[in-house]
Amino acid sequence: MNTIEKFNQHVMNTYGRFPLVMENGSGRRCTDENGKSYIDFGSGIGTNSLGFCDEKWADAVCGQVRAIQHTSNYYYTKIQADFAEKLCTSTGYSKVFFGNSGAEANECAIKIARKYSFDKYGKGRHNIITLVNSFHGRTLTTLSATGQEVFHNYFFPFTEGFVNVIANDIDDLKEKLDDTVCAVMMEYVQGEGGVIALDKEFVDAVYTLCGERDILVIADEVQTGIGRTGSLLAGDLYGRKADITTLAKGLAGGVPIGACLTGEKCSTVLVPGTHGSTFGGNPIACAGGKAVLDRVTGEGFLDEVNAKADFIKSVLAEIDEAESVSGLGLMIGIKLKSKNAADVVKKALDRGLLLLTAKDKVRLLPPLTIEMNELEEGLNILKSILEE
Numbered sequence: 001m002n003t004i005e006k007f008n009q010h011v012m013n014t015y016g017r018f019p020l021v022m023e024n025g026s027g028r029r030c031t032d033e034n035g036k037s038y039i040d041f042g043s044g045i046g047t048n049s050l051g052f053c054d055e056k057w058a059d060a061v062c063g064q065v066r067a068i069q070h071t072s073n074y075y076y077t078k079i080q081a082d083f084a085e086k087l088c089t090s091t092g093y094s095k096v097f098f099g100n101s102g103a104e105a106n107e108c109a110i111k112i113a114r115k116y117s118f119d120k121y122g123k124g125r126h127n128i129i130t131l132v133n134s135f136h137g138r139t140l141t142t143l144s145a146t147g148q149e150v151f152h153n154y155f156f157p158f159t160e161g162f163v164n165v166i167a168n169d170i171d172d173l174k175e176k177l178d179d180t181v182c183a184v185m186m187e188y189v190q191g192e193g194g195v196i197a198l199d200k201e202f203v204d205a206v207y208t209l210c211g212e213r214d215i216l217v218i219a220d221e222v223q224t225g226i227g228r229t230g231s232l233l234a235g236d237l238y239g240r241k242a243d244i245t246t247l248a249k250g251l252a253g254g255v256p257i258g259a260c261l262t263g264e265k266c267s268t269v270l271v272p273g274t275h276g277s278t279f280g281g282n283p284i285a286c287a288g289g290k291a292v293l294d295r296v297t298g299e300g301f302l303d304e305v306n307a308k309a310d311f312i313k314s315v316l317a318e319i320d321e322a323e324s325v326s327g328l329g330l331m332i333g334i335k336l337k338s339k340n341a342a343d344v345v346k347k348a349l350d351r352g353l354l355l356l357t358a359k360d361k362v363r364l365l366p367p368l369t370i371e372m373n374e375l376e377e378g379l380n381i382l383k384s385i386l387e388e
C-alpha cells in the first residue's frame, strides 16, 4: 500500500488534500516523495515562519529534546521562563498562558474575559462580540465565536454568548455593545475570511467604545502575529494594544503552540484551578518559540519583511488578472478577475509552487525568511499561470 492509500485508510477524512506526499524541506523549498521540488509561499499556513528546518531553530529544538522534552506544569523549566520573558518584553504584555494551538489560545482569552467580568460585575455580562466573516478556531466554543454560519452546523448545542457585528460597521457595533457584553474579539486582518484588513476608523471605534465601558478588547493575532504583517504584532500597525492578544501559528516556527497574552488589567484573572493544559508551555515548543522570537526581533528583520511585501505587491500590480491585492505585510490576498483561485493553486503545484486560498482569493503566506530571488522565482510561476 502506498502512503496515500495507507493514510486514507487510517486517518479521518477531514481535509481536501492534494495527492502529494511531502518528504523533506530546507529553507524555502520542500521535496515530495518523487523528488519534485516546490517553492513555499504558504509556510504550512503561516506556521513555518523561518522556513523549513532552519539551522538555528532546529538546533534549539533538538537541543531541548535532548536536554528535557517535557515536565508537568507542577514544575518550572528554564526555557519556559526565558521564552515567556522574551515574549512579554518584546510585545509589551505582562503575562502569558501557554497552550498548544490557536483555538486553545482563544479559549483561554474567552475564559479570561468572562471571568474578568464575572469577578467585577457578577453574572449576566458574558457576551462576546465577534465579527461577521471571522475565524477563531475549531473547538465548539471557538466555532461559536467564528462569525460564519457555515461553521454552525451539526454539533448542536453550541456555546452561547457570541454576538456578531459586521466588520467595519461602527453603527452595528454601537447598537450591539450593550451591558451584556464583556469583550470584543477581532482579527486585525481576517485571514481565513479572505485576507481583509480592518479599517483604522473601525478599530479606533472598538477601542474607544470598549475603553469607556470597561469592555475588553481581544486581538486574535493567531495568524497576524509575530512578524507576519511586517510588525511584531498587527496591533502595532493600528497603534493599539489589546487587553488580550492570542498567538499561535507562526510563533514557534512549526512546533505546536498557542499563547494568550494579557496586559496589567487581566493578568491575575486566572488563578490555580481555573485553567490549565498538560502540554502547555512544553519545553520543545518554547525552545522553537524562543528561536523564532530571537530572529524576528533581530535588527532589521522586520524591515526586510516589509521590503519583501512591497516587492510582491509591485509585481502583482503589473498582472492584469490580479484585480486587487489585500492584506498587510507578508499576509497577502489576491482577488482574481476571471480565474478560479483553487485552479490557480492546483496549477502552481504542478509547476513547483505552494500557494493557499482564502475564500475566493489566492493567499500568499511565504516564510518570513524568504529571499528576493526565491520570491522572484515563485512570482514568475504565479504570473505565468495568471497570464495564460
Ligand SMILES: *Cc1c(COP(=O)(O)O)cnc(C)c1O
Residues within 6 Å of the ligand: 100, 101, 102, 103, 104, 106, 135, 136, 137, 138, 187, 191, 192, 220, 221, 222, 223, 248, 249
Ligand atoms: C488558524 C487560526 C485559528 C485556529 O488556530 P488552530 O491552531 O488551528 O487552532 C484561530 N484564529 C485565527 C485568526 C486563525 O488564523
